[in-house]
Amino acid sequence: DVKVTQSSRYLVKRTGEKVFLECVQDMDHENMFWYRQDPGLGLRLIYFSYDVKMKEKGDIPEGYSVSREKKERFSLILESASTNQTSMYLCASKLAGPTDTQYFGPGTRLTVL
Amino acid sequence: KQEVTQIPAALSVPEGENLVLNCSFTDSAIYNLQWFRQDPGKGLTSLLLIQSSQREQTSGRLNASLDKSSGRSTLYIAASQPGDSATYLCAVRGSGNTPLVFGKGTRLSVIA
Numbered sequence: 001d002v003k004v005t006q007s008s009r010y011l012v013k014r015t016g017e018k019v020f021l022e023c024v025q026d027m028d029h030e031n032m033f034w035y036r037q038d039p040g041l042g043l044r045l046i047y048f049s050y051d052v053k054m055k056e057k058g059d060i061p062e063g064y065s066v067s068r069e070k071k072e073r074f075s076l077i078l079e080s081a082s083t084n085q086t087s088m089y090l091c092a093s094k095l096a097g098p099t100d101t102q103y104f105g106p107g108t109r110l111t112v113l
Numbered sequence: 114k115q116e117v118t119q120i121p122a123a124l125s126v127p128e129g130e131n132l133v134l135n136c137s138f139t140d141s142a143i144y145n146l147q148w149f150r151q152d153p154g155k156g157l158t159s160l161l162l163i164q165s166s167q168r169e170q171t172s173g174r175l176n177a178s179l180d181k182s183s184g185r186s187t188l189y190i191a192a193s194q195p196g197d198s199a200t201y202l203c204a205v206r207g208s209g210n211t212p213l214v215f216g217k218g219t220r221l222s223v224i225a
Contacts, residue, residue, distance in 0.1 A: 004156075031210070040217075042215055043215040050210065058212065096210065098145065098210050098211075099144060099145060099164060101147065101159045102147065102159065104156040104159075106156045107156045109154070
């Protein structure tokens, strides 16, 4: 069974703090993704990575950065958290190529005060 | 740019009813379409994946169909149960290894 884990289920941070969200998958997947999900807006892609040390901007990369130093780990970084980054953050992974299933982690509910 | 629409946004049915959830997409040049289930406050669970060359996929009480030329997919749930209550999302993958494009989901409530 594929397992995608996220470092925290709930996180509360202050405005201006640097925030790290970690995602780890155990199935040797090349591709990894970070989304945020907000009511009425659905799932929006922040960044994705096709493989180690690679990264691509998604639809809403502003205010975020990512790191992929190891194949199994994909980190999302909020350099200076703001209240409009309060959201549910979802990580996902899949094998390379267009035909495979995408697997999601349980999500991190981030609140920025 | 690919757009995915799911109608209705919310649906409430009595237990035991058969139901259909709809998904439409604007660009028919897709590799596959995937249906997911999401329980409140949780991540997404993959239900069915239909490749562009396929017409349908089945898993238990779930059946998903794909009509690529018309840009439509349906998820059929037979004999619905309260445990089916969740949000159902569809997503399409375009050419190459492009990321999935998601609809906003249909929130389903099955009333006992």
